[in-house]
Amino acid sequence: DQQVKQNSPSLSVQEGRISILNCDYTNSMFDYFLWYKKYPAEGPTFLISISSIKDKNEDGRFTVFLNKSAKHLSLHIVPSQPGDSAVYFCAASDNNDMRFGAGTRLTVKP
Amino acid sequence: KAGVTQTPRYLIKTRGQQVTLSCSPISGHRSVSWYQQTPGQGLQFLFEYFSETQRNKGNFPGRFSGRQFSNSRSEMNVSTLELGDSALYLCASSLNLRNTEAFFGQGTRLTVV
Numbered sequence: 001d002q003q004v005k006q007n008s009p010s011l012s013v014q015e016g017r018i019s020i021l022n023c024d025y026t027n028s029m030f031d032y033f034l035w036y037k038k039y040p041a042e043g044p045t046f047l048i049s050i051s052s053i054k055d056k057n058e059d060g061r062f063t064v065f066l067n068k069s070a071k072h073l074s075l076h077i078v079p080s081q082p083g084d085s086a087v088y089f090c091a092a093s094d095n096n097d098m099r100f101g102a103g104t105r106l107t108v109k110p
Numbered sequence: 111k112a113g114v115t116q117t118p119r120y121l122i123k124t125r126g127q128q129v130t131l132s133c134s135p136i137s138g139h140r141s142v143s144w145y146q147q148t149p150g151q152g153l154q155f156l157f158e159y160f161s162e163t164q165r166n167k168g169n170f171p172g173r174f175s176g177r178q179f180s181n182s183r184s185e186m187n188v189s190t191l192e193l194g195d196s197a198l199y200l201c202a203s204s205l206n207l208r209n210t211e212a213f214f215g216q217g218t219r220l221t222v223v
Contacts (some may be wrong), residue, residue, distance in 0.1 A: 043116075097155055103153075
């Protein structure tokens with residue numbers, strides 16, 4: 001059961017522009033959301049998170065937005081840099097476990 | 111502080127064999143979760159251990175099992191391997207049970223031939 005969905009398997013943007021990665025979830029019990037970044041041959045690394053009591057969390061170039069009514073979250077990267085090229089996984093958590101999306105491969109072109 | 115260590119990094123097995131993967135969490139972390147990553151399927155949750163007890167289990171057949179030791183190290187076992195078990199197996203450790211901000215190892219790449 002795909003409780004967390006990332007419908008875009010890939011995204012390509014120009015360096016300096018904004019990257020927007022989207023994620024949808026179905027379980028209304030999820031109350032904590034995270035984004036992980038994964039480079040080839042490495043495990044995912046934590047990037048940014050947001051609790052369901054907030055609708056926005058910002059950390060430098062990375063901002064996560066949460067729309068609880070739409071069960072949708074997004075990650076904005078501004079400005080995008082070539083080093084941001086990686087696979088991005090969104091994850092949603094409740095008191096029991098964490099579910100991941102299938103990932104979106106971001107390519108930032110110089 | 112050492113990160114999450116998974117061994118081995120790469121493994122090739124034949125169908126029908128069994129395999130054991132190991133994960134050493136970050137010192138002080140008591141929760142260890144296992145995930146399977148295959149192309150297009152993202153990270154599929156296998157199970158989570160906390161204080162030597164399995165607390166959660168994903169939708170995988172009984173051929174997939176695991177355990178956690180008193181030092182929080184965890185092992186995952188897959189019996190009667192199938193070609194479809196070829197994947198990257200990732201282990202994540204965290205302080206608490208909810209796996210908020212879990213730290214991942216580099217994974218074990220299992221190939222079944």
